[in-house]
Amino acid sequence: MAIREIEARLIVFMMVAIRCVHCVFTPADNYLIDCGSLTNTTIGTRVFVADVSLSSTLTPPSNNLANTSQNSVPSVPTSYGTALFRNARVFRERSSYSFQIKAHGRHFVRLYFFPFVSGGYNLSAATFGVSIQDVVLLNKFQPRANATVVKEFSLNITSDTLILTFAPSTNTSFAFVNAIEVVSVPDNLIHDTAKIVDPQGKYHGLSGQALETIYRINMGGPQVLPGDDTLWRTWENDQKFLLTPGLSQSFNSTGKINYMDGATEEIAPQVVYATVVELSKDAQNTAGANVNVTWQFSVDANWDYLIRFHFCDIVSKSAIDLLFNVYINAWLASEVELSLITFNNLATAVFMDFVLKADDASGKLSVSINPSPIINGLPNAILNGLEIMKINGSAGPAVVVIPPGSNKNFGIILGSILGAVAVVVVAIILCVVLRKRKLAKQSSKTWVPFSIDGLTSHSTVSQTSNETAFKIGQNGDLGYRFSFTVLQEATNNFDENWVIGVGGFGKVYKGVLRDETKVAVKRGNPKSQQGLNEFRTEIELLSRLRHRHLVSLIGYCDEKNEMILVYEYMEKGTLKSHLYGSDLPPLVWKQRLEICIGSARGLHYLHTGQAKAIIHRDVKSANILLDENLLAKVADFGLSKTGPELDQTHVSTAVKGSFGYLDPEYFRRQRLTEKSDVYSFGVVLLEVLCARPVIDPTLPREMVNLAEWGMKWQKRGELEQIVDTRIAGSVRPESLRKFGETIEKCLADSGVERPSMGDVLWNLEYVLHLQDADPSVSEIDSINRITELSPQVQNINTIYESAPAEEAGTSVHNDLTDVSMSKVFSQLIKSEGR
Numbered sequence: 104m105a106i107r108e109i110e111a112r113l114i115v116f117m118m119v120a121i122r123c124v125h126c127v128f129t130p131a132d133n134y135l136i137d138c139g140s141l142t143n144t145t146i147g148t149r150v151f152v153a154d155v156s157l158s159s160t161l162t163p164p165s166n167n168l169a170n171t172s173q174n175s176v177p178s179v180p181t182s183y184g185t186a187l188f189r190n191a192r193v194f195r196e197r198s199s200y201s202f203q204i205k206a207h208g209r210h211f212v213r214l215y216f217f218p219f220v221s222g223g224y225n226l227s228a229a230t231f232g233v234s235i236q237d238v239v240l241l242n243k244f245q246p247r248a249n250a251t252v253v254k255e256f257s258l259n260i261t262s263d264t265l266i267l268t269f270a271p272s273t274n275t276s277f278a279f280v281n282a283i284e285v286v287s288v289p290d291n292l293i294h295d296t297a298k299i300v301d302p303q304g305k306y307h308g309l310s311g312q313a314l315e316t317i318y319r320i321n322m323g324g325p326q327v328l329p330g331d332d333t334l335w336r337t338w339e340n341d342q343k344f345l346l347t348p349g350l351s352q353s354f355n356s357t358g359k360i361n362y363m364d365g366a367t368e369e370i371a372p373q374v375v376y377a378t379v380v381e382l383s384k385d386a387q388n389t390a391g392a393n394v395n396v397t398w399q400f401s402v403d404a405n406w407d408y409l410i411r412f413h414f415c416d417i418v419s420k421s422a423i424d425l426l427f428n429v430y431i432n433a434w435l436a437s438e439v440e441l442s443l444i445t446f447n448n449l450a451t452a453v454f455m456d457f458v459l460k461a462d463d464a465s466g467k468l469s470v471s472i473n474p475s476p477i478i479n480g481l482p483n484a485i486l487n488g489l490e491i492m493k494i495n496g497s498a499g500p501a502v503v504v505i506p507p508g509s510n511k512n513f514g515i516i517l518g519s520i521l522g523a524v525a526v527v528v529v530a531i532i533l534c535v536v537l538r539k540r541k542l543a544k545q546s547s548k549t550w551v552p553f554s555i556d557g558l559t560s561h562s563t564v565s566q567t568s569n570e571t572a573f574k575i576g577q578n579g580d581l582g583y584r585f586s587f588t589v590l591q592e593a594t595n596n597f598d599e600n601w602v603i604g605v606g607g608f609g610k611v612y613k614g615v616l617r618d619e620t621k622v623a624v625k626r627g628n629p630k631s632q633q634g635l636n637e638f639r640t641e642i643e644l645l646s647r648l649r650h651r652h653l654v655s656l657i658g659y660c661d662e663k664n665e666m667i668l669v670y671e672y673m674e675k676g677t678l679k680s681h682l683y684g685s686d687l688p689p690l691v692w693k694q695r696l697e698i699c700i701g702s703a704r705g706l707h708y709l710h711t712g713q714a715k716a717i718i719h720r721d722v723k724s725a726n727i728l729l730d731e732n733l734l735a736k737v738a739d740f741g742l743s744k745t746g747p748e749l750d751q752t753h754v755s756t757a758v759k760g761s762f763g764y765l766d767p768e769y770f771r772r773q774r775l776t777e778k779s780d781v782y783s784f785g786v787v788l789l790e791v792l793c794a795r796p797v798i799d800p801t802l803p804r805e806m807v808n809l810a811e812w813g814m815k816w817q818k819r820g821e822l823e824q825i826v827d828t829r830i831a832g833s834v835r836p837e838s839l840r841k842f843g844e845t846i847e848k849c850l851a852d853s854g855v856e857r858p859s860m861g862d863v864l865w866n867l868e869y870v871l872h873l874q875d876a877d878p879s880v881s882e883i884d885s886i887n888r889i890t891e892l893s894p895q896v897q898n899i900n901t902i903y904e905s906a907p908a909e910e911a912g913t914s915v916h917n918d919l920t921d922v923s924m925s926k927v928f929s930q931l932i933k934s935e936g937r
């Protein structure tokens with residue numbers, strides 16, 4: 104009993120209330136499109152707009168419209184009408200609709216299909232895929248002949264643009280669609296957790312998942328059509344799924360359904376709760392009857408399913424009469440005692456969520472209700488509604504954005520180039536430390552011994568070492584591919600004035616798509632072989648990874664040998680630009696901490712969110728971007744690798760990364776692990792604290808390298824001496840102490856001594872907590888407070904300002920930390936030539 108009670112308390116959260124009958128839900132996003140039609144179509148109160156008037160949302164524009172006569176469409180539920188199925192838009196090549204999303208969160212995406220044969224089109228011959236940016240919705244889909252079908256997906260959309268792509272599965276095939284809905288639904292429709300039935304446990308993370316509705320059933324009641332459901336859903340009657348209809352009967356109530364706190368009619372309409380299937384009269388009158396009322400459904404095997412039960416006791420005389428078990432396949436999902444949840448109220452709506460894991464899901468899914476043997480009164484069991492949703496993404500990454508023809512293009516031998524680049528890294532270190540440009544002449548195809556701060560390395564890079572081609576995702580044919588013209592237009596023909604950044608791979612432009620979505624367009628230098636590889640890596644990785652703290656890829660363009668990546672636009676630019684070298688107002692300490700925490704989360708996800716850890720390899724403040732709310736996102740995955748075993752199997756490899764952030768152990772041993780990112784992140788933390796470049800060759804020798812200099816002060820216990828003077832007064836000593844300790848651990852000489860990214864994250868959260876603990880410190884007030892400057896700090900400022908600009912080349916002075924290797928490389932080539 105106790106266990107049941109605890110379970111019941113958990114389920115109390117899922118109470119359904121029909122609190123406000125008259126409130127009609129108004130979706131923030133409400134796109135209804137009648138595809139291929141020349142006229143708008145009104146269904147009930149909803150207007151499906153002819154997509155010819157929305158042609159700007161479709162790329163590339165196409166004019167393949169098909170239509171058929173009314174009587175060729177089989178009779179469909181009246182409230183859909185046949186009108187939506189009479190027209191279709193046909194896609195002979197990969198094509199996308201883009202929808203501007205006003206409100207992030209759950210949306211229904213419904214796709215209508217009817218494969219008619221008419222006017223030169225035989226739509227039954229279509230085979231195609233449908234995807235959005237990060238989820239494949241349909242793969243090799245072939246609508247069944249002579250039948251209409253509406254596919255419904257429930258997606259948590261977190262980008263500002265939804266790009267719905269239709270892609271023919273083969274080059275001789277084509278795709279089509281009759282109508283599309285993209286409609287917001289209330290966020291509380293899907294909760295983040297559910298109970299797993301076997302083995303019993305808790306499933307987390309539903310809120311981010313894509314769900315496909317497989318069945319939605321109104322037990323014991325009529326079919327509910329979209330016009331009668333506040334979210335325009337269809338609920339089928341259950342009779343055809345009952346295994347032994349004689350064991351049960353339907354019942355309905357005209358009484359009121361009880362209202363309780365927490366949810367709304369959007370969970371399920373009244374009519375679902377007001378109709379029910381219960382045990383047959385005979386069974387109810389047999390004391391101790393042990394019967395199962397079972398419904399059986401065909402499902403695809405090997406998927407996880409979210410199964411939602413709707414209950415409402417409209418059959419009992421007293422709330423405490425009803426006690427029954429619910430089974431999913433052979434597993435007891437729950438013992439249901441509704442009175443515990445409803446506080447003894449009858450006719451109160453309740454729903455419960457369960458997850459059936461893929462290994463338990465064969466081609467048949469059955470659901471049973473069975474009266475509990477421990478009840479004293481007469482047996483009964485009920486079920487009012489049932490939803491079965493396929494969970495996508497649970498079986499692995501669902502995304503694929505892959506440049507076509509990539510196989511042959513990407514298996515390129517990079518040995519000599521990487522070798523040269525590696526040498527450049529070494530050379531630059533010498534160059535900076537000794538401040539002698541002449542040394543660049545060392546550039547050759549082998550490593551040279553180098554020495555920096557006592558570390559010495561002797562290693563060679565084999566000239567034939569090649570970067571192995573990256574594996575192509577399973578659904579290699581789906582993804583969003585921009586045409587070059589569209590991007591040209593978006594960036595004002597790659598206007599130099601629109602450049603917002605320069606990286607090793609190429610320039611980054613601000614862009615505005617036709618639907619006014621702002622994007623960042625990174626255009627690779629087509630001649631760079633390294634660029635090609637980075638292009639590939641970045642598409643491969645980013646299309647697999649989705650995280651709030653990783654910058655998202657919107658698409659790519661590989662037309663005319665271009666290598667262009669299109670990302671979400673990050674309004675506030677790089678973290679680096681907010682720390683120094685610009686006129687931007689300084690960030691307060693708490694903002695800085697939140698940015699550190701956000702980026703730590705992103706990196707933690709990279710290291711642990713996938714089966715194989717992903718190592719970023721180029722963590723630096725210029726690769727942490729901020730959105731309009733200063734939310735931090737990690738960017739630039741061009742150098743990323745899955746590790747660490749990749750490097751252990753290779754005899755030698757090129758050391759890559761950005762100078763000043765590079766893990767010395769990785770240099771020494773060329774063993775790449777997640778801890779190299781932790782090291783680099785430690786340097787970023789110092790940078791955030793001190794707001795100065797990580798390498799500043801204009802400073803006195805001991806101050807050139809921030810990591811080294813910072814650790815000197817930290818080890819002396821006087822880190823406060825070098826804190827950015829603009830925030831020094833507002834950083835609480837406890838918070839600073841913990842922050843300093845965290846940096847020290849990240850910068851530990853050997854990787855094994857460094858904390859994991861998860862620990863770093865935890866520590867930073869604690870730092871924030873320590874800062875918050877005293878409300879009397881108001882940061883805004885103190886941000887401009889002049890604190891007593893230590894001599895060292897004054898020293899920096901003077902030297903920094905008086906540094907002669909031509910000394911060592913301005914680029915080295917200003918931006919060395921940003922220089923990715925290819926830029927350094929070209930600079931060296933230039934200086935070599937002199």
Ligand SMILES: *[C@@H]1O[C@H](CO)[C@@H](O)[C@H](O)[C@H]1NC(C)=O
Pocket residue numbers: 141142143150152153156
């Ligand atoms: C269809 O409806 C939209 C929006 O209501 C309107 O802008 C458009 O002109 C209509 N098109 C036709 C062909 O009536």
Ligand SMILES: *[C@@H]1O[C@H](CO)[C@@H](O)[C@H](O)[C@H]1NC(C)=O
Pocket residue numbers: 140141169170171222
């Ligand atoms: C159907 O298509 C034909 C040509 O393919 C066109 O002339 C006609 O106007 C279309 N009818 C509708 C209702 O769109």
Ligand SMILES: *[C@@H]1O[C@H](CO)[C@@H](O)[C@H](O)[C@H]1NC(C)=O
Pocket residue numbers: 220225226227228
């Ligand atoms: C349409 O295509 C389907 C599948 O290729 C085929 O079975 C059917 O016979 C075709 N119908 C017509 C009328 O061509």
Ligand SMILES: *[C@@H]1O[C@H](CO)[C@@H](O)[C@H](O)[C@H]1NC(C)=O
Pocket residue numbers: 248249
């Ligand atoms: C579809 O309907 C057409 C016309 O009613 C009929 O000739 C054809 O055999 C049907 N095809 C299937 C697969 O049921």
Ligand SMILES: *[C@@H]1O[C@H](CO)[C@@H](O)[C@H](O)[C@H]1NC(C)=O
Pocket residue numbers: 274275
């Ligand atoms: C379609 O693809 C096949 C192999 O995948 C190729 O042999 C054929 O030439 C392609 N056809 C066209 C029209 O591109």
Ligand SMILES: *[C@@H]1O[C@H](CO)[C@@H](O)[C@H](O)[C@H]1NC(C)=O
Pocket residue numbers: 208209259260261289290291293309310311651
């Ligand atoms: C959507 O996903 C994000 C990130 O996974 C999550 O924070 C948010 O709560 C989700 N929204 C809904 C409505 O589930």
Ligand SMILES: *[C@@H]1O[C@H](CO)[C@@H](O)[C@H](O)[C@H]1NC(C)=O
Pocket residue numbers: 323324325354355356378
């Ligand atoms: C309710 O039950 C009555 C009597 O069995 C039946 O006539 C009616 O159609 C049912 N209504 C619903 C909504 O199922």
Ligand SMILES: *[C@@H]1O[C@H](CO)[C@@H](O)[C@H](O)[C@H]1NC(C)=O
Pocket residue numbers: 393394395430432433434471473
């Ligand atoms: C009811 O179903 C459960 C689960 O499949 C099974 O264990 C039990 O034996 C069944 N009871 C009857 C009476 O069929």
Ligand SMILES: CC(=O)N[C@H]1CO[C@H](CO)[C@@H](O)[C@@H]1O
Pocket residue numbers: 238239240241242315495496498499500501502578
């Ligand atoms: C609806 C559906 O199942 N879509 C996709 C879910 O994700 C996998 C990849 O993990 C795809 O293969 C499915 O097509």
